[in-house]
Amino acid sequence: MTSRRSILLLGSTALSIYLSFSFSFKQQLRFLVIALGINVIVCFIFGLLLPKYGIMHDVHAGAWRGVHSHKNKLGSQMALTTVFLLTTQYSHLFKRRASLWITGVMLLSAFMVVASKSTTGLLTTAAMALTFLICNTLRLSYRYMVIGVSSIVLILGAVSIYIQSEADAILGIFGKTTGLSGRDEIWPGIWHMISLRPFLGYGYEGFWGTAGGPADLLRQIVGWPAPNAHNGFLEILLAVGWIGGIFFFASFLVTTVKSFQLVRMSKQSYAIYPVLILVFLVLGNMTESNFFNHDVWILYVWVSLSSIQISDTSLKERAKSIEVSNASERASPFYPS
Helix, strand or coil, X not given: CHHHXXXXXXXXXXXXXXXXXXXXXXXXHHHHHHHHHHHXXXXXXXXXXXXXXXXXXXXXXXXXXXXXXXXXXXXXXXXXXXXXXXXXXXXXXXXXXXXXXXXXXXXXXHHHHHHCCCHHHHHHHHHHHHHHHHHHHHXXXXXXXXXXXXXXXXXXXHHHHHHHHCHHHHHHHCCCCCCHHHHHHHHHHHHHHHHHCCCCCCCCCCCCCCCCCHHHHHHHHHCCCCCCCXXXXXXXXXXXXXXXXXXXXXXXXXXXXXXXHHHHHCCCHHHHHHHHHHHHHHHHCCCCCCCCCHHHHHHHHHHHXXXXXXXXXXXXXXXXXXXXXXXXXXXXXXXXX
């Protein structure tokens, strides 16, 4: 199972590397915007005109899922699309006529976040919008940056205290409980299974892959047919153990730190994109297992490489500006011969 599925994962990695080094960062962003836009339109058509397939009819009856298998997948994809297109409008990557189309698609994606009835999608949209605000605050001068970040931190602190005190009432609005739909039962069992093979894990998709495998023991422990770990970080430890997990977490930390540094250092507005994608990946993997999904893995590899590209572009622009400044000084009549 691991050897077969790893071929697909390596293919996804190769595709992401090819796209990252074969096109400029702006071209990559345009491709991604077009792809996200097509996904929004197709999902909307399925939900509106083909409700038999585009709307769920089980325990989540009435929730839109579009062309995805579950409402939560639609919600998370539309959350990413909404804020991504908002950032695109802010970055002025497209001309005015195309910009109007992007605004329309963005409104459709925001509608489908609500129509999916996905709590994860709503929270992801709010968190990514807040990240967009924080990143733009980091681009201000030092004085205003400190004031802006301090204000945001104080507001977030007050909101988090209120949420903790009223957690049951707030989750009840969305039809949820503090038990996270049974995830509080499965996660201790997952940790137990990780402890049985702590170093190298069970192999990529080897834990859940076949009937009669180690996942059956976990399902007996928790008492329900869990399809995955419902947490991307635990899924990584199940697949590759602590040895592979440490390599992954180290790369994720380096990518995160570098992405936030680029937001502050780079003059380009599109430097915000890697941070937005990282926030999306973290939030999407808190209650779901998405990291090793091929589409999500492509995004992660792309973000890791795009931070390098933005850094190189910023260095080249800085060197060019210094060269222009030196040339203007040499052209000055007061420049010593």
